[in-house]
Structure formats: structure tokens, C-alpha cells
Amino acid sequence: MRVEKQVRASDLVGCRYRLVQRRNHPEAPRTDAAQARAERYDAAREAVWEKFPRKSDSRRTPFRRIDLGPLPAPDPWLRSLETLEALATGATHITGAVFANEQWIVGVDMLVRAGASTSDAAYTPVMVSSHRVARKHDKATTPGVPTHRLGLSKPLELGYKARHHVLDGYHLAMAARALDDLGLNSGRGGLVGQDRNLTFFSDTASYQDTLDKALEAVELHNLPTQPRRVKECASCRFWPLCQPELEAMDDISLFLPGDRARPYRERGIDTVQGLIDASLGLPSQLAAAWRDGTVLLARGDVTVPRADVEIDLDMEAYLDQGAYLWGAWLDGTYYDFVTWEALGPKAEAHNFARMWTWLMQQRDQAHAAGKTFAAYCYSAHGENHWMRMSAQRFAGHTPGVPSVEEVDAFINSAEWVDLFAHVKANFVGPYGLSLKTVAPQAGFHWEQGDFDGEESVNARRVAIGHDDEALRAREMLLTYNADDVQATAAVREWMSNNAPNVPRL
Ligand code: SF4
Structure with missing residues (x-):
């Protein structure tokens, strides 16, 4: 099995042509922005791992932590085997876990054993997110636990409202699915967001349908065969490859990225020139301005409030x-x-x-x-x-x-x-x-x-x-x-x- 052919949660959000490009051009270097983002995430991950519990404060609470190594794992396939071995020991805390199958792969910051004994073991995947995963709220509550008490204290209903981010949902859903296949799924997933001191829990079953749909969308026969410019192109490492393709097609997304071109595509207009030639008023005027590099057009005489x-x-x-x-x-x-x-x-x-x-x-x-x-x-x-x-x-x-x-x-x-x-x-x-x-x-x-x-x-x-x-x-x-x-x-x-x-x- 070639690990790089597998889908990661991040492949399921945003541009699906990215997956095509990643498979065809794995050598394309990361952009500076993506590199900086990855460094910020690594720093956040490191800070959260520092907070994960290292020992139990009570003899009655079993504690056996296994650290498999940092994420992303240098050899994910090997790490996935080590994860299975660690689970078989009944460890209470496993950091740096990886689950992999033929279709997808997911790294899990920590697996926390939910059952009291190895015979009724079930595990909760805990992921570090770069998002704010919950906000303080007067009325709503969300189950959570201080990150340093994960697996040591029972979750409490905290005065927070959970905020859902699709990528986090896919991460947890994949981890829960892998645990389910092993008969070890607690049904819960934990997220540590921008407030690193707290871990919030959610029901991972609720993400499974969305994961199914997303996985189907990235099956080979469903993947796009050509690029379309979207917002994320601005910081995508494949832009130097996609840009010439888009220019050769004179694709309308060069001027109107994302969904903005949809009304024109529905009328059969797929190119910038097509939009200019359609003489549709302002949209066609703007397309012509884009073509000849005119940055602004004034609606008439320009006014602005001034003061002394x-x-x-x-x-x-x-x-x-x-x-x-x-x-x-x-x-x-x-x-x-x-x-x-x-x-x-x-x-x-x-x-x-x-x-x-x-x-x-x-x-x-x-x-x-x-x-x-x-x-x-x-x-x-x-x-x-x-x-x-x-x-x-x-x-x-x-x-x-x-x-x-x-x-x-x-x-x-x-x-x-x-x-x-x-x-x-x-x-x-x-x-x-x-x-x-x-x-x-x-x-x-x-x-x-x-x-x-x-x-x-x-x-x-x-x-x-x-x-x-x-x-x-x-x-x-x-x-x-x-x-x-x-x-x-x-x-x-x-x-x-x-x-x-x-x-x-
Ligand atoms: S440059 Fe744009 S179209 Fe190409 S893979 Fe990246 S996000 Fe997708």
C-alpha cells in the first residue's frame, strides 16, 4: 500500500482537484503561507501535548500512557501498526496514534481509554484543532474536561456552546470509524481548540454520514479532471501548475472564482471571453476590465465625507x-x-x-x-x-x-x-x-x-x-x-x- 495515495481529512474540504494534483505532483513544495500555518499548528500541538496528563493522582485510577512519537508520523504505515499494538496492551493514554486503511489515513493526538478495565475498553480520540471549538455561553452547555485531566476526571457540562468545523468533524469521524472497526469506539470524540486548557466532547456518530458523502466525492471517478480557481488557490502549492491550465482554457473562474461564475456557467458561458462577448452589462464590462488590467471603474462623480x-x-x-x-x-x-x-x-x-x-x-x-x-x-x-x-x-x-x-x-x-x-x-x-x-x-x-x-x-x-x-x-x-x-x-x-x-x- 502506498500511504500517499490515501485520503487525509484535509483532502475532504475545499478544492477536490488538490487531491488530483497531490497525487500527480507530490514533489510540489509547500507555499510560505502553508509552511507558516503548519508551524503554528505544530506549536499549538506541542503546547497541548505538554498539558496531556502524565500520571494518575489516585491509585484507584489506572494510568498507563504510551507515547508513539510525534505527528505527523514519519512512517504512517508503521505507526498504524504500533497503534494497534498499543491498543492491544489496554493502555489508558496513547499519544501520536495513526489509523490507516486502503482509502484514508488519520493521525490522532491522543486516544483516551474510556472503560475502567481492559475487558470493557473503549477509546475516545482527542484531536488538537487550530479552531476555536467552543465559545462561552450563558445558556448552552457542552461536555468538557480540563486537558490535563483527560482520562482522569469525568466530563462536566461546561457553560460553552460548541462550534463545529467541518475539518475537525472529519478527523474525529475517521478516528471513531477506525475504532469502531476494532470494537473499541466510545462514541465520543474530544477537541482541544484555541483554548488549550479545555477539551470538549461531541458525539462522533453524528459526523459519519457527512464523512461517507465526502469520501464518495473523492473517489477517483468523482474527482474533477481540471482546475477551477477558488479562494484557496491564492495559497495553494499547486497554483503554478493550475494557473497555466486555467489560462489555456480562458476559464471564467480566472475572473470569477468559486461559485461566483455559476450563474454564467448555467447559461453556457465558461470562458472570460464568452462573458465579455455576451454583453450582459456590468458583468461583461468588469470582465473586459479584468482582461485589459483596468483596476477600477467609477460609477460617476466621486464623493467622500471630509472634516477639518x-x-x-x-x-x-x-x-x-x-x-x-x-x-x-x-x-x-x-x-x-x-x-x-x-x-x-x-x-x-x-x-x-x-x-x-x-x-x-x-x-x-x-x-x-x-x-x-x-x-x-x-x-x-x-x-x-x-x-x-x-x-x-x-x-x-x-x-x-x-x-x-x-x-x-x-x-x-x-x-x-x-x-x-x-x-x-x-x-x-x-x-x-x-x-x-x-x-x-x-x-x-x-x-x-x-x-x-x-x-x-x-x-x-x-x-x-x-x-x-x-x-x-x-x-x-x-x-x-x-x-x-x-x-x-x-x-x-x-x-x-x-x-x-x-x-x-
Ligand atoms: S491551485 Fe486552486 S484549483 Fe489548483 S489544486 Fe490548488 S486550490 Fe485547486
Whole structure:
């Protein structure tokens, strides 16, 4: 059996042509983004394994842990045999397990024995997920246990609501299916998500139907024979192979990825040229703009709100753990409000309070001088979220943190301008309307080059250290943030001048 021909849970989500390419071109190297993601996952996995129990605190609770080695296993087939041997010993905890058959393969971070004795043994697979697998909830409950008590304490109903992620479901379903074949399935699966201290359980039987359908979809005769551009192509290692194929076909997905092309395919339009030639109004105009590299088309005269005192604001958050950097641009000067400490009540609250106090001072001074005031942000969703979350968590505990009502009053006022909304009202563009796409049309270019959101997450992880690498990462993050606020400023100035270089629809 050739292990690499088997399906992994990750092959069951997203683009199915990836599996075709993986089988035909196993040598294609990982992208930097995928590499960084894998490193983040490995670090999370290592941190969780550190928390797995190492001994029992009671003689009455049997404990025999077998460590088969790290995952992914260097020789998965051998590891799957070692897993069977470990199960046969009746061990209570088995880390680094692998189950493999002709069709699929799955690595399991830990198998935890559920039965009290080896004769009634059943095992619960526990997987490390990079997702947030449950959120605190006032009413809902989910069974869970502290990760360091896995197999030692009975699960309790915790005040959390489980969040389902398809990939996690496939992982657990595969592991449960393999255990079922051995007559060792407890019927439960455990997930350790972004909160590594807790493991949450779910019923693995509920995932089996979906797994059946997904496995059927990746059977050879059901796999696609050619690529179609989707969102994940942007970070897929097979893009250098798929792109020329798509270009040779002039496939419509080059311009309209994913499901966006479906209405046109249903009309028999499968190519970009076909869409241009169909003269369908805006879709055909945008397809023609895409073809000749025109980035933006204006709907008419361009308008944007302006004020006497203007500030551009941009926030950087680390996953959903908290906001660590608020940057502002005022009168040609960049102001940063940043903490490089671990995110948590103290540093994050103090940093947010400094930013808010400064922002409100600028606003009050403008009002006192009889001037109008506006703060701009490009797509304010994240900033609104973290302003409200910071107020919710820190108001009343840290001086200078506003109440949620104060934050709401500000973000619902005309003095908080989401520039993205105004860009959308004024322009259309075949490449989207992100700040990275629009600002170069306004003559702005990033000093940092291409530094996307995912790279910023990686840089933040490095920046909390104290070595030279950490200092370099801090510098990069600040430059990135300073560039973003200046880009916003450049876009509104340019819009005020009626975006002179942009063709009209
Ligand atoms: S580049 Fe896109 S179409 Fe090709 S395998 Fe990757 S995700 Fe699929």
C-alpha cells in the first residue's frame, strides 16, 4: 500500500482537484503561507501535548500512557501498526496514534481509554484543532474536561456552546470509524481548540454520514479532471501548475472564482471571453476590465465625507485573542498605541485606554475650536469589534476605558467613517476593492511590500519575544500599520479630487 495515495481529512474540504494534483505532483513544495500555518499548528500541538496528563493522582485510577512519537508520523504505515499494538496492551493514554486503511489515513493526538478495565475498553480520540471549538455561553452547555485531566476526571457540562468545523468533524469521524472497526469506539470524540486548557466532547456518530458523502466525492471517478480557481488557490502549492491550465482554457473562474461564475456557467458561458462577448452589462464590462488590467471603474462623480480634523485609524489583532496595536495618522504624523506583552486584561486594557483617550482628546479639541472632526478606517468591522470587546471586558476596571455605550455612540456617529463603504458606493473593480487594490490607484505604495494578514499574525507571534528577531518583527508590524493608515489617507484625498485617473462606467 502506498500511504500517499490515501485520503487525509484535509483532502475532504475545499478544492477536490488538490487531491488530483497531490497525487500527480507530490514533489510540489509547500507555499510560505502553508509552511507558516503548519508551524503554528505544530506549536499549538506541542503546547497541548505538554498539558496531556502524565500520571494518575489516585491509585484507584489506572494510568498507563504510551507515547508513539510525534505527528505527523514519519512512517504512517508503521505507526498504524504500533497503534494497534498499543491498543492491544489496554493502555489508558496513547499519544501520536495513526489509523490507516486502503482509502484514508488519520493521525490522532491522543486516544483516551474510556472503560475502567481492559475487558470493557473503549477509546475516545482527542484531536488538537487550530479552531476555536467552543465559545462561552450563558445558556448552552457542552461536555468538557480540563486537558490535563483527560482520562482522569469525568466530563462536566461546561457553560460553552460548541462550534463545529467541518475539518475537525472529519478527523474525529475517521478516528471513531477506525475504532469502531476494532470494537473499541466510545462514541465520543474530544477537541482541544484555541483554548488549550479545555477539551470538549461531541458525539462522533453524528459526523459519519457527512464523512461517507465526502469520501464518495473523492473517489477517483468523482474527482474533477481540471482546475477551477477558488479562494484557496491564492495559497495553494499547486497554483503554478493550475494557473497555466486555467489560462489555456480562458476559464471564467480566472475572473470569477468559486461559485461566483455559476450563474454564467448555467447559461453556457465558461470562458472570460464568452462573458465579455455576451454583453450582459456590468458583468461583461468588469470582465473586459479584468482582461485589459483596468483596476477600477467609477460609477460617476466621486464623493467622500471630509472634516477639518481628520484621523486615519487601523488596528491589528492577534487571532481572536485581542487587539495589540492601534495606529493613527494625523497631520502627517503616525501615532502608535501598542503592547508587545502577552494579550490579557492588563496590557491590552491599558493600551486601548491610551488610544481611546488620545482619540477623544483630538475630537474634543476640534469641537472646542469650532472644527469638524472625522476618524477614518478602511473596513471598520475589526476595529468596531475590538472597540466594543475592549469596552465590554475592561470598562470599570481600567481608567480611561469607555463603556460599551460610549463606544457605540462613537461608531454609530458620522464622525466615524468607514472609507470602504464609500469606496464601494463609488467604484466597481474586477480585482475587488481591498485597500491593497485601491490605494495604488491613488498613488500609494506600501513600504513593506506584500505583507498580508496571515504574515502579520506570524510576525506578532515572533514579536512578543525579546531577541533581535522579535525587534525586527515589531518594526515590521509598525511599518505595516503605519502604511495602512497612510494608504487610507491617500485614498480619501484622491477620492476628494474625483479619482481623476479612473474611467467612468
Ligand atoms: S491551485 Fe486552486 S484549483 Fe489548483 S489544486 Fe490548488 S486550490 Fe485547486
